[in-house]
Amino acid sequence: DIQMTQSPSTLSASVGDRVTITCRASQRISSWLAWYQQKPGKAPKLLIYKASFLEDGVPSRFSGSGSGTEFTLTISSLLPDDFATYYCQQYDSYLYTFGQGTKLEIK
C-alpha cells in the first residue's frame, strides 16, 4: 500500500497569511494526487486533482504542485472560510489512500 504522510498535522495561521501543506507518498505516484477540504459536519470538497489542476469553482488562491513523491497545497492569502481540515489522496494505484489530514486553525 502507498502511504501518504501530510505535514504539519496542525497549522495555526491568520487571515491573509500564505500557507503551505506538504504531502509525501511512500512511492512514486506521478501526478495522481488530489487535495480535499473538509469542514465539520460536511463531506469533503475536491480542490485540486492531478496534483495541480484546480477544480471548477475553487478560488485561485488555492494551488497545488509536485510530482513523484512530494506535493504541496498552497493557499496564497487565507480567508476566514479556509479554516478547515485538508487531505491529500493518491489515486495512482488501488488501494486509494489519504493523508491523515492537516487541520488549519485560526491563530
Added chain:
Amino acid sequence: QVQLVQSGAEVKKPGASVKVSCKASGYNFTAYYMHWLRRAPGQGLEWMGWINPNSGGTIFAQKFQGRVTMTTDTSISTAYMELDRLTSDDAALYYCARSRVSGTHYFQFWGQGTLVTVSS
C-alpha cells in the same frame, strides 16, 4: 446537477450488519463507478471499495474483503454498501462518492454521509 443522497443514521450492536444506501441523480448512473469511504472519529478518510454499476463488478480494500458487500439497483439509481460483523472500530461516518471523470478514482461528488454507531 449531480446529487448523492444517503440513508439516515444507524445504531447497531456489535456483530450485526449495516446497509447504507446512496441514491444518485443528475447523471447517467451506470457510467461512473460508485465508491464508498469512511471516516472514523479522530481518524482520516479511508477508502473501502468501488462498484461498477454497469457490470456489478467490485473492488474492495483488502481490509474489508469478506465483510463488505456492494450492490446497485440501476432501476432506481441507487448503490448499497453492507458491512457485516460490526465492531466498535466500524463506528464512522460512511460516504458514497463519485469520480469527476469516469474511470478515475478521485472524488468530485459526495453523499452527505451516514453515521454508523456501534454500541451494545
